[in-house]
Amino acid sequence: MESEGEGMQGEEMEIGGLQAIFCPAKSSRKGCVIMCHGLFGSMHSPKYVELAEELQRRGLSSLRFNQRRGEGGKEATLTQRMEDLRRVVDFAHSLGYKRIGLMGSSLGGYMVLLLSSLYRDFQALAAWATPYNLEGLRGEGLEELIEDSRKYPLIEYIQGVKAPLLLLHGTEDELVPSHHSLVLFERAPPPKVLMWVEGADHRFTQPERRRIAVEVTAEWLERRLSP
Numbered sequence: 001m002e003s004e005g006e007g008m009q010g011e012e013m014e015i016g017g018l019q020a021i022f023c024p025a026k027s028s029r030k031g032c033v034i035m036c037h038g039l040f041g042s043m044h045s046p047k048y049v050e051l052a053e054e055l056q057r058r059g060l061s062s063l064r065f066n067q068r069r070g071e072g073g074k075e076a077t078l079t080q081r082m083e084d085l086r087r088v089v090d091f092a093h094s095l096g097y098k099r100i101g102l103m104g105s106s107l108g109g110y111m112v113l114l115l116s117s118l119y120r121d122f123q124a125l126a127a128w129a130t131p132y133n134l135e136g137l138r139g140e141g142l143e144e145l146i147e148d149s150r151k152y153p154l155i156e157y158i159q160g161v162k163a164p165l166l167l168l169h170g171t172e173d174e175l176v177p178s179h180h181s182l183v184l185f186e187r188a189p190p191p192k193v194l195m196w197v198e199g200a201d202h203r204f205t206q207p208e209r210r211r212i213a214v215e216v217t218a219e220w221l222e223r224r225l226s227p
Helices: 048-059 078-094 109-120 141-148 156-159 180-189 207-225
Strands: 001-007 008-015 016-022 032-036 061-067 100-105 124-130 164-172 192-197
Touching: 008 078, 016 048, 016 078, 016 207, 032 048, 032 078, 032 109, 032 207, 048 061, 048 207, 061 078, 078 100, 078 109, 100 109, 100 207, 109 124, 109 156, 124 207, 156 180, 164 180, 164 207, 180 192, 192 207
Parallel strands: 032 061, 032 100, 100 124, 124 164, 164 192
Antiparallel strands: 001 008, 008 016, 016 061
């Protein structure tokens, strides 16, 4: 066990070769939230650490993981990343959790929304700063990721999302314009909520704005994952 913050304990583990951290609550009755980071992020990002702590305080477990990296300087494809996310979900089921929520940011948000459109085993969704396509990605080694993502147009798949959805976006997002969340919101089925965090950037680097996002998300997930 490793201490991640004041009063929070997280257990490091491997799930199918992926580094992961499991932060269990005292009871599994309220369910577990799986967190999915963005393209160049990691499970150690402050937003995931703080959200895990807040969820644990509210009696919810969480499980987050580092996505696989590609080979030869290339990033892993969306198909590969989705396989990994599904593997982590299956692991949470193996721990006995019946109620599972998904939270992701940026590419991670894209992934959790896509997965929820394909499977019915989720009770709550939260997506931060999520693009409706990946055409705007810039950087070396992204060609295969972008090409593969065209097989999964989120702007269409989101119509099949099967769980209550919270979309959250900073008004000062410098990487994914906030209208991406508005487009997704308009196409998603209810129940759904769209929230703007005034002044927040793409990564929610400002502590006070990140705290707003964490508290809103934790409340949303707790309400839907409690028995």
